Amino acid sequence: MSSLSFTLQPIAPFRLDLTAWALRRRASNTIDRWDAGAYRRAILVGDRAVEVSAFQKGTAARPALEVTVRGASLPRETREVVTAALDRALGLRVDLGGFYRMAKKDARLERLAARFRGLKPPRFPSVFEAVVNGIACQQLSLAVGILLLGRLTLLCGLPAGAGSALRAFPRATDVAGLRPSDLRELGFSFGKAHALLDLARRVQAGLDLEALADLDDDAAVNELVALRGVGRWTAEYVLLRGFGRLTSFPGDDVGARANLSRWMKLRRPLDYDGVRRLARRWQPYAGLLYFHLLLARLEEAGLLAADPAYSTLERSATRPDARPPGDRPFPLPP
Numbered sequence: 001m002s003s004l005s006f007t008l009q010p011i012a013p014f015r016l017d018l019t020a021w022a023l024r025r026r027a028s029n030t031i032d033r034w035d036a037g038a039y040r041r042a043i044l045v046g047d048r049a050v051e052v053s054a055f056q057k058g059t060a061a062r063p064a065l066e067v068t069v070r071g072a073s074l075p076r077e078t079r080e081v082v083t084a085a086l087d088r089a090l091g092l093r094v095d096l097g098g099f100y101r102m103a104k105k106d107a108r109l110e111r112l113a114a115r116f117r118g119l120k121p122p123r124f125p126s127v128f129e130a131v132v133n134g135i136a137c138q139q140l141s142l143a144v145g146i147l148l149l150g151r152l153t154l155l156c157g158l159p160a161g162a163g164s165a166l167r168a169f170p171r172a173t174d175v176a177g178l179r180p181s182d183l184r185e186l187g188f189s190f191g192k193a194h195a196l197l198d199l200a201r202r203v204q205a206g207l208d209l210e211a212l213a214d215l216d217d218d219a220a221v222n223e224l225v226a227l228r229g230v231g232r233w234t235a236e237y238v239l240l241r242g243f244g245r246l247t248s249f250p251g252d253d254v255g256a257r258a259n260l261s262r263w264m265k266l267r268r269p270l271d272y273d274g275v276r277r278l279a280r281r282w283q284p285y286a287g288l289l290y291f292h293l294l295l296a297r298l299e300e301a302g303l304l305a306a307d308p309a310y311s312t313l314e315r316s317a318t319r320p321d322a323r324p325p326g327d328r329p330f331p332l333p334p
Helices: 017-022 076-089 096-103 107-115 126-136 140-155 171-178 180-186 190-204 209-212 217-225 231-239 254-264 273-283 287-298 309-315
Strands: 002-008 034-035 039-045 048-058 063-071
Touching: 002 076, 017 034, 017 048, 017 076, 017 231, 017 287, 039 076, 039 273, 048 076, 063 076, 107 254, 107 287, 126 140, 126 190, 126 209, 126 231, 140 171, 140 180, 171 190, 209 217, 231 273, 254 273, 254 287, 273 287
Parallel strands: none
Antiparallel strands: 002 063, 034 039, 039 048, 048 063
């Protein structure tokens, strides 16, 4: 096995633990892993999968991300490709100064932003992965959707070398070769199985999902909902988690609606139009509010408190310049 190590400098403030959890969403996620303070994932470099591990050194205000890549044979472009993938997945280059300035004008938002200071908006490494996630999770609990995605990856994702437990999220070409019965055996419904195969085969035939990022929101949504099995919720979900558009707060997301309603202490449940009206208050950062409310829900469920990296930094969450004893707020990787 070959290995490569290097350091990345995220735009401060940055907290890997919070951002990784916003990306993972559930502890059962086997694609985006969180192990003893390290974010781990298999990333594709050309036609190979490599194992990537990243952990944070320094504080939220002075962050550094130590990255280690392992693989049977690392291509020359490995560092460049992995850096681009982590920049995208973890929002390393996103400057949220405007969001924090906006939060100071809203006491409720200011408290929430301080609580999770350093959270960056995560994105899936590809639009294809974002659409597949949307199709898998629609009309199901998030836990079930993530289970299905893990099974799909185990079935046809490329392994990250001998001895690695990680597999890369499947490429369109990996999914296109499956049969509907293969997906049905994983637990996908008839409709979702055919939607995934149709998507994969269209991408394999030349459909460029990444090019949709050049369109405005309405045009991109129109193109996305023209795909089999993609509705308004999935399209808006892809705007946020695939394209990184922080103006998008998926109004049909039942969990996000409930999170917003609880946070606002509303007496009546929200509908799609109600979410859209409320979201205008926090533009152009409504999508970042979506991620903050997701973390609040994970914290309430006890998932973050069980994480030693989180519990160490949580003490200084509202004091970005504070440095814990020894200046090592994140545990070193095993």
